[in-house]
Amino acid sequence: MKRRGSTFVITLAVISALTVVVAGISSTISLASRARVNREAARRARVVALSGIQYGFSALVGQSTATTGQNDTWATTGCSAFTSPADIVYQVGDGYFRVQVVDATSLVDINTAPAAQLQNLPLTQEQVDSLLDFRSAGETARPDGAKDSVYNSLAQPYNAKLGRLDTIDELLQVQYFTRDTIWDIPTTSANPQVATGSSGLQPTLASMIAVDATATLPSGAGRINVSTTGGNQQQLSRQLQGAGLPISLVTQIIQRRPFTTYGALLRLPGVTIQQATIMLTRLQVSAATTAEGRINLNTATQAVLQTLPNLQSDVAQAIVSHQNSPLANIGALMSIPGVSVPNAAAFVDSVTVGSQTFLIRVVGWVGNTSVALEATVTIAGGTPKITKIVDQPFPNMDVRWNWADAASTNTLVDPSQVTTQ
Amino acid sequence: MRRRGVTLIELMISLAGTALLSATVLYAYTNAIKVAPAIRKSQETIDADQAFREKVADILGHVYVLNNGANVALAVGGQRTYFTTNPQANNTGLSGGSGAASSPGNSSGSSGTSRNAQLVFTALGEPTSQAALQDASNDFVQQNQTRGPQGGIIEFALELTPVGDAGGKKGIFIREQRPADTDPTSGGYEWLLLPDVDNLMFEFWDGTQWQPGWDTTTQTPIRLPAAVRITYSKSSDTPKVFVVRLPLSDATPANPVTNFGNGMAGGNQ
Numbered sequence: 001m002k003r004r005g006s007t008f009v010i011t012l013a014v015i016s017a018l019t020v021v022v023a024g025i026s027s028t029i030s031l032a033s034r035a036r037v038n039r040e041a042a043r044r045a046r047v048v049a050l051s052g053i054q055y056g057f058s059a060l061v062g063q064s065t066a067t068t069g070q071n072d073t074w075a076t077t078g079c080s081a082f083t084s085p086a087d088i089v090y091q092v093g094d095g096y097f098r099v100q101v102v103d104a105t106s107l108v109d110i111n112t113a114p115a116a117q118l119q120n121l122p123l124t125q126e127q128v129d130s131l132l133d134f135r136s137a138g139e140t141a142r143p144d145g146a147k148d149s150v151y152n153s154l155a156q157p158y159n160a161k162l163g164r165l166d167t168i169d170e171l172l173q174v175q176y177f178t179r180d181t182i183w184d185i186p187t188t189s190a191n192p193q194v195a196t197g198s199s200g201l202q203p204t205l206a207s208m209i210a211v212d213a214t215a216t217l218p219s220g221a222g223r224i225n226v227s228t229t230g231g232n233q234q235q236l237s238r239q240l241q242g243a244g245l246p247i248s249l250v251t252q253i254i255q256r257r258p259f260t261t262y263g264a265l266l267r268l269p270g271v272t273i274q275q276a277t278i279m280l281t282r283l284q285v286s287a288a289t290t291a292e293g294r295i296n297l298n299t300a301t302q303a304v305l306q307t308l309p310n311l312q313s314d315v316a317q318a319i320v321s322h323q324n325s326p327l328a329n330i331g332a333l334m335s336i337p338g339v340s341v342p343n344a345a346a347f348v349d350s351v352t353v354g355s356q357t358f359l360i361r362v363v364g365w366v367g368n369t370s371v372a373l374e375a376t377v378t379i380a381g382g383t384p385k386i387t388k389i390v391d392q393p394f395p396n397m398d399v400r401w402n403w404a405d406a407a408s409t410n411t412l413v414d415p416s417q418v419t420t421q
Numbered sequence: 422m423r424r425r426g427v428t429l430i431e432l433m434i435s436l437a438g439t440a441l442l443s444a445t446v447l448y449a450y451t452n453a454i455k456v457a458p459a460i461r462k463s464q465e466t467i468d469a470d471q472a473f474r475e476k477v478a479d480i481l482g483h484v485y486v487l488n489n490g491a492n493v494a495l496a497v498g499g500q501r502t503y504f505t506t507n508p509q510a511n512n513t514g515l516s517g518g519s520g521a522a523s524s525p526g527n528s529s530g531s532s533g534t535s536r537n538a539q540l541v542f543t544a545l546g547e548p549t550s551q552a553a554l555q556d557a558s559n560d561f562v563q564q565n566q567t568r569g570p571q572g573g574i575i576e577f578a579l580e581l582t583p584v585g586d587a588g589g590k591k592g593i594f595i596r597e598q599r600p601a602d603t604d605p606t607s608g609g610y611e612w613l614l615l616p617d618v619d620n621l622m623f624e625f626w627d628g629t630q631w632q633p634g635w636d637t638t639t640q641t642p643i644r645l646p647a648a649v650r651i652t653y654s655k656s657s658d659t660p661k662v663f664v665v666r667l668p669l670s671d672a673t674p675a676n677p678v679t680n681f682g683n684g685m686a687g688g689n690q
Contacts, residue, residue, distance in 0.1 A: 039475075050668070155566035158600055161573075163501065166487070169549050169572030173600060178559045373546075388485060389668055390546035393554050 041369035044095060049364025052097035053375045053389065055090065055412075056360035059101055060377055060384040065216045068355040069298035069326025074101040084404035086361070091411040097364040098398060098406065104213040104357035104376070105296040108307050110171075111135060111164040111211055112293030116309035122186060122205060130175040134160050146175040165211050167390050182206050183393065183400050204400045208304055212376055212387075215294035216354030218330055223284035226259045243282040245275060259285045262330075266345035273334050276341045280348065281331030294352040297333060298326040310346030315339055327353045356380070363398050372397035473593070473615040474663055480577050481649055481665040485545035486637050502543040502574060503605050504645055505636040505682070506623060538621040539580040540649070541605045547575055569599065576601035576609060581621050583611050592616040593653065605638070619656040625649055626664075628677030636682025644678045645670040 059077035069075070070082045078086050078099035086100040108121060110131065118128045129145035141147040148159050151173075158173070171177045186202040224239045225231075233254055240250040252268050259265050265279050295304060297319050305316040318338035327333060330353055333344060360375040372392035377384050394400060487502040553568040564571075578584075578596035584607045587594070598609025624631040625646035637643045647670045654660040672678045 154562065156569040158570050159602065161600065166485075166545055166574050167572060170574075170600075172549065172553075172564075172571040173573055176561055178561055178564065179554050179556075180559050183554075385671060386669065388545060389483075391483075391548040393549040393551075 038369060041366050042371060044366045045364045045369050045371040046373075047364075048092055048095035048097050048366060049362045049371045049373045050389075051092055052090065052099040052362035052364055053360050053373060053386070055097075056099045056101045056362065057375070057377060057384065057386060060358055060379065063358075063379060063384065064354070065356045065379050065382075066354045067298070067326060067328050068103050068105070068296055068353065070323055071326055074103075074358065075299070077101050079404070080407060084407070085402070086363075086398065087404040087407040089406045089409045091409055091415070092413045094415050095364060095366040096409075097362055098403065100361045100401065100403065102359040102361060103296055103299040103355045104210045104359050105215045105294055105352055105355040106299035106301070106304060107210040107213060107359075108208055108295070108304055109211065109213040109293035110168075110209050112213075113307075114309075117307050120307040120309065121208065122202070123181070124176065127174075127176045127181065130177070131171070134174045135163065135165060137162050150175060167211060167388075168206055168209060169390070169393060170211075179393075185400065203301075203303055203402050207401050208301075208307075210357070210359065212292075212357050212378070213294075214290050214292050214356040214378065215296065215352035216356055217286060217289055217291050217352070218280070219284060219286075219289045222282070224282055225284045225287075226253055226257055226265070227285045227287065229257050240283075244278045249275060259283075261285055261349045263345045263349050266341055266348065271341050273341060276344060277331045277334040279331075280333065281329055290356060291352075294350055296353065296355055297351050298323055298353055299355070308347050308350050310343070310350075312343060315343055329353060358384075361397070361401055363395070365395075370395040469615060470661070476595070476614060477579065477651060478663075478665045480544055480547070481542075482668060483544035483546050484542050484645060484667050485574065485669060486543065486643055486645055501601060501603055503636075503638050504540075504542040505605060505638055506538070506540055506634045538623055539578065539582075540623045541576065541578040543601050544575050544577055545573075571599075573599065574601045575599045576605065578605075578611070579614070579621075579623075581618070585611060590616065592618045593621055615653070617655055618653050620652070620654045620660065622652040623649055624652070625681070626672070627679070627681065628672040628674050632681050634681060634684070636684070639683035640680055642680075644672060644680075646678065647672040 056074070056077055059074040063072060063074060075082045078088055078090075078101065080087055086098040088098070090097050090099070108117065110118070113121075115128055115132060118131065119125070123131075126144040129142035133141050133145035133147055139147050141150070146160065151158055151160050161170075161173070165171065168182065171182055172179075183204055183206050185204055224236070224243060226236075236254060237247075237250050240253060241247060245253070249268065249271065253259070253265070256264075256268070262280055262283075262285055265271075265283065265285065266276050271279070295308060297305075300320075302313075302316045302320045305311055305319060306313055315338055318336050319333075322336045327336075330348065330351070332353075333339060333348065333351075334341075356379045358377045358379075360377060361372075362374075363370055363372045365371070372395060374390050374392055375386050376388040376390075378387050379385075484504060485502060486504050549571050550568050553564055553571050556564055556567070558564065576596075576598040578594075580594055580596070581592070583594040584596060590613045592613050593615040594611050595614040596609050596611035602608055624633060625635045626632075626648040628647055631650060632646070635646055637645070645667050648664050648666045650662060650664045652660050652662045
């Protein structure tokens with residue numbers, strides 16, 4: 001006998017099947033539409049981030065390359081104070097960006113830093129050797145390093161670059177470097193400890209390094225050149241005495257020429273602080289006007305200054321505490337309390353007070369989608385120019401760049417004035 | 422009370438209504454079934470076209486050439502970067518387009534005659550693979566095995582004729598080599614980016630007009646065009662055109678590029 005109610009069960013089954021089909025179709029459409037919306041949001045966030053780069057760039061127009069300090073316009077662009085980077089949120093229509101302009105010479109240049117300086121970064125000996133091997137010519141690897149033989153034996157082989165790195169993320173091609181080395185905030189006690197404070201406050205490697213950092217060298221018509229042996233000795237003697245150096249020191253300088261470093265000058269016997277100031281301010285030891293890899297005394301953090309092999313921590317601290325009164329020239333270094341002639345001689349050729357390279361770090365976002373970019377700006381012949389724009393790997397680069405918390409909002413473009421097409 | 426049934430007329434009307442409704446639904450359904458493949462194909466074509474444009478705009482947006490006329494000191498390390506329409510010396514395949522009077526935003530102009538067009542360039546700042554960044558193993562050798570080398574400068578080539586075997590495929594091929602080496606003619610992986618394309622042409626905005634070729638390897642000073650115009654089509658179709666701006670170019674109407682590399686001089690007047 002046919003059971004009563006079977007029609008009802010069949011109807012229910014059909015309705016359920018139909019519901020499943022409709023739900024499936026709806027879910028597919030919803031996923032596709034969400035992907036489209038996300039792509040669009042990412043594109044708009046990128047446009048907002050690019051506008052942030054232009055905003056930062058505008059702060060570098062007219063920037064002097066002779067002296068770069070924390071009182072310059074760029075230093076307080078995007079923030080309420082130099083020590084609270086990017087704490088202002090800028091609104092552009094329905095998007096937002098935060099921006100920080102960084103003096104590249106306040107960072108360690110991994111293309112030029114010698115082994116002793118790299119070892120003071122949170123890197124292992126294997127990483128230091130591998131980086132040096134990767135960026136320098138020759139096929140002989142250091143004890144813990146790697147050349148082509150190692151990279152060619154990888155599953156997806158390539159050659160060691162044997163040249164300068166172009167981006168920070170290129171470190172991922174160097175043996176022993178991975179994401180955690182570069183971008184992760186050290187959560188365990190770093191060795192060596194790169195910054196004072198708890199381990200949670202340790203900066204990421206990415207926030208301490210750069211690949212382009214061109215500094216301005218002391219030069220100019222008023223300087224007396226002691227880098228050659230030629231010239232009229234009597235005239236040179238008169239010039240040096242006229243600059244304020246005593247005859248005994250003048251004689252030593254003339255006899256021991258050529259000098260290619262200020263360190264060698266400061267190591268002459270009996271040089272006083274005043275004489276060291278004169279030598280750094282009035283003498284010239286190189287025809288070059290720029291050099292890569294020097295650390296800017298006016299803008300570097302203590303953690304970065306302490307990577308210089310011959311710069312003691314108390315001197316680094318003294319330099320940082322003096323940064324609210326930027327040094328106008330390298331000779332002013334001697335006026336900082338705690339800086340003696342011998343310790344200045346040890347690091348003076350690794351530092352600068354003027355920069356020609358800046359980084360503009362930006363995070364732009366629309367809704368929940370964010371894009372982080374870093375642009376490199378070089379100032380050549382007085383004109384700033386954007387030479388690189390590099391996508392950053394993480395949307396939360398604000399944390400990895402050690403930015404301050406957002407404190408205020410500045411509306412650049414009123415959303416009510418924006419027509420969306 | 423006696424229950425009244427339906428009349429024959431009522432029954433006929435309801436039957437006719439049901440039949441009409443069924444016929445309409447059936448007609449719509451069969452039609453939908455019939456045109457569905459065509460709609461799907463058309464949507465796929467639009468999607469593929471959109472994906473192609475987005476990819477090309479993305480990689481061209483990251484074009485990077487060292488010593489871009491700005492800072493000679495940055496050129497240490499040799500000529501590893503390039504932006505060139507033909508790395509094999511002679512650009513005989515690119516004899517120029519048309520549309521000199523058009524602006525970079527104007528998509529009218531060139532007709533897509535058959536050319537073996539090729540554009541090879543280095544790009545920087547393409548996002549690192551998120552999969553590699555999220556990889557919990559964090560092991561250099563293992564990551565290379567699963568994701569390949571990451572970061573740094575990438576070489577891209579867009580061309581109709583791949584370096585390797587096309588495998589019977591036809592269209593615009595993309596070649597990607599990471600890290601870029603000093604050789605712009607080969608290396609890396611290549612795949613079909615947009616199928617069924619017969620014509621491809623690149624033109625370059627020098628600040629005042631479109632140029633048919635560009636070669637930074639023989640250019641002094643090294644400068645990038647302000648924008649690239651890409652024209653592509655199937656042999657019988659109307660050419661499609663789009664323009665991509667290069668963010669790192671300094672070419673402007675007031676400061677146009679005048680040297681485009683050896684054999685590249687002379688634009689569309």
